[in-house]
Amino acid sequence: xxxxxxLTREDLENYFLSINSKKFHADQLFDWLYVKRVKSFDxxxxxxxxxxxxxxxxxxxxxxxxVNVEKDKDVNKYLFELSDGEHIEAVLMFHDYGTSICISSxxxxxxxxxxxxxxxxxxxxxxxxxxxxxxxxxxxxxxGSRISHVVVMGIGEPFDNYENVTDFIKIINxxxxxAIGSRHITLSTCGIAPxxxxxxxxxxxxxxxxxxxxxxDELRNKIMPINKAYPLKEVMDALKYYYDExxxxxxxxxxxxxxxxxxxxxAQELCSLLxxxxxxxxxxxxxxxxxxxxxxxxxxxxxxxELIKKGINVTVRREFGSKISAACGQxxxxxx
Ligand code: SAH
Numbered sequence: 001x002x003x004x005x006x007l008t009r010e011d012l013e014n015y016f017l018s019i020n021s022k023k024f025h026a027d028q029l030f031d032w033l034y035v036k037r038v039k040s041f042d043x044x045x046x047x048x049x050x051x052x053x054x055x056x057x058x059x060x061x062x063x064x065x066x067v068n069v070e071k072d073k074d075v076n077k078y079l080f081e082l083s084d085g086e087h088i089e090a091v092l093m094f095h096d097y098g099t100s101i102c103i104s105s106x107x108x109x110x111x112x113x114x115x116x117x118x119x120x121x122x123x124x125x126x127x128x129x130x131x132x133x134x135x136x137x138x139x140x141x142x143x144g145s146r147i148s149h150v151v152v153m154g155i156g157e158p159f160d161n162y163e164n165v166t167d168f169i170k171i172i173n174x175x176x177x178x179a180i181g182s183r184h185i186t187l188s189t190c191g192i193a194p195x196x197x198x199x200x201x202x203x204x205x206x207x208x209x210x211x212x213x214x215x216x217d218e219l220r221n222k223i224m225p226i227n228k229a230y231p232l233k234e235v236m237d238a239l240k241y242y243y244d245e246x247x248x249x250x251x252x253x254x255x256x257x258x259x260x261x262x263x264x265x266x267a268q269e270l271c272s273l274l275x276x277x278x279x280x281x282x283x284x285x286x287x288x289x290x291x292x293x294x295x296x297x298x299x300x301x302x303x304x305x306e307l308i309k310k311g312i313n314v315t316v317r318r319e320f321g322s323k324i325s326a327a328c329g330q331x332x333x334x335x336x
Contacts, residue, residue, distance in 0.1 A: 004033065004059040005130035005137075008170045009177070021051050027176060033061075034177040037141070064088075064134045066142060070326070077326035078139055082107070082131060086124060090135040090154055091326045098148030103135045105165055106156025111190050112225045113211075115255060117289040117330050118155045126161040132168040136178065150180055153188040153209075153328065159195035166202055173204055182206045188253065193230040196238035200245035209251040209282070210239060214261050215269035223260070236273065243278060250279045253317075255286050255328075256297035263299070267306035280313035287319075287327040 007015060012026035028046050032038040039061070041052050067087070068079040076092040088104040107124040109116075132152075140147055150172060152158045158165040169185060172178045186207040189196065199208065214220035220227040230238075239250055252274065256262050274281070283304055286296040297303070300316060307314045321327045 001058070001060045003063040003128065003130035003134070004029075004055070004061060005063075005133045005171075006128055006167075008129075008167050009174055010170075011167075016051075019051070019054050021054075025051065030174070030176045034137075034174075037137070062134060062138075063128070064131050064138070066138050069142065072321055072323050072326065075321035075326050076139075077321065078135070078142075080131075080135065080138070088127065088131070088135075088155060089326075090139065091321060092139055092143070092147070093320050095149075099143075099145075100149035100151055101136060101139060101147050102151045102154045103132055104154035104156050105132065105152055105158045105161050109156050110160065111157050113190065113213075114223045114225075115213075115257060115286065115292060115294045117292060120291065123156070123160070126164055127156070129164045129167045129171065132164070133171055136172060146178075148180070149184045149186075151186045151188065153186070157190055157192070158187050159189045159192040159199070162195055162198070166199075169202075169204055169206060173206075186251070190224060190226045191230050191235040192226070193234045193238040196235070196242050200242040205246075205248065207251065208242065208248065209253055210235065211255075212252045212270075213255050213257075215266050215273050219261060219266075223257075232273070240277070250277070252279055252281045253284055254281055255284045256300050256303065257286050258295040258297045258299075260294065262297035262303055264302075264306060267303050271307060271310040271312060274312060280315065281307060282315055282317050284317045284328060285319055287322050287330050289325075289330055 009026055009030060012029060013023045016023055016025045025047050032044050038044060041056050044052055063083045064080045066078055067081045070077045074094045078090045080088050086107045088107060090104060091102040093100050104127065106126050108121040109119040110123040111119055113119050136147055152165060172180045173182050182205040186209055188209040188211060190211045214223060217227060217231050220232060243250060283300055285300060286294060288296055304314050304316060
């Protein structure tokens with residue numbers, strides 16, 4: 001049976017109408033689900049028993065559960081079991097400005113980026129909306145406090161699960177639900193150009209990040225196979241379109257890999273590629289993993305200064321959670 005957390009507010013309204021009930025129950029049920037955090041439909045007091053019985057015929061509440069939590073300084077990693085026995089992970093980071101959760105959007109991933117541990121397992125399936133929403137709800141319950149920021153940067157390619165990811169955003173952003181501000185939500189893509197264009201018309205002010213990692217096609221083809229389907233020019237054109245439509249600054253993520261993409265040559269190419277764009281670059285110290293040969297660059301500061309000299313906004317991502325394999329690219333749905 002499907003989870004009620006798959007339904008956006010609008011879906012819920014339509015559902016109540018479809019069972020000849022009242023549209024306003026959608027608001028009431030949202031309140032029970034996301035504010036009161038009800039544990040059973042039987043505890044809902046302001047919707048008639050018959051209607052609740054009808055809901056119970058069609059929906060369950062939770063369809064995922066936390067099966068393991070690992071804690072390190074400033075970071076917790078959660079392993080979830082899904083109802084079909086699959087596993088996914090989410091990472092919670094404690095910042096001075098709040099807490100941010102990095103959620104997974106798929107079981108496995110088909111993008112095949114050469115440096116990424118999380119993508120070594122092929123996509124098994126997309127996550128349902130509820131399976132994304134519940135990563136937040138269950139972690140908040142475990143923490144006993146609210147999460148302020150959400151990044152869709154865990155396992156999976158969110159634009160390969162576009163409908164569910166955008167419904168997920170609608171739900172967590174809704175003022176009667178978790179009310180997580182759209183500017184506190186960031187989605188990261190490896191560069192599926194047509195979806196970037198589509199996302200330009202998604203009417204929520206969420207942040208978009210592109211996993212760039214290489215400033216030219218030759219190199220990007222080698223480390224990110226998706227570049228063969230959507231070469232840099234196509235991706236950059238899509239991002240320009242996105243910017244023209246939304247006026248929102250784009251973040252570029254750039255993993256620093258030793259002797260691969262970290263020389264002065266790439267720094268120069270990167271500057272030319274981004275010239276004139278309203279963007280900022282987040283340099284990511286590579287998290288090494290046992291199964292993959294890439295090494296972390298030791299040229300990050302020099303590279304960063306090259307970009308600064310050219311007037312590009314650049315930050316270096318703070319390193320989190322490598323001890324518990326909770327860092328970027330280290331998530332993997334391993335056996336419990
Ligand atoms: N598929 C999306 C969402 C995953 S985001 C995307 O590609 O953007 C995960 C981010 O972590 C991406 O920027 C990814 O390139 C980066 N990453 C993957 N492996 C990493 C590693 N070992 N060290 C640091 N960052 C890594």
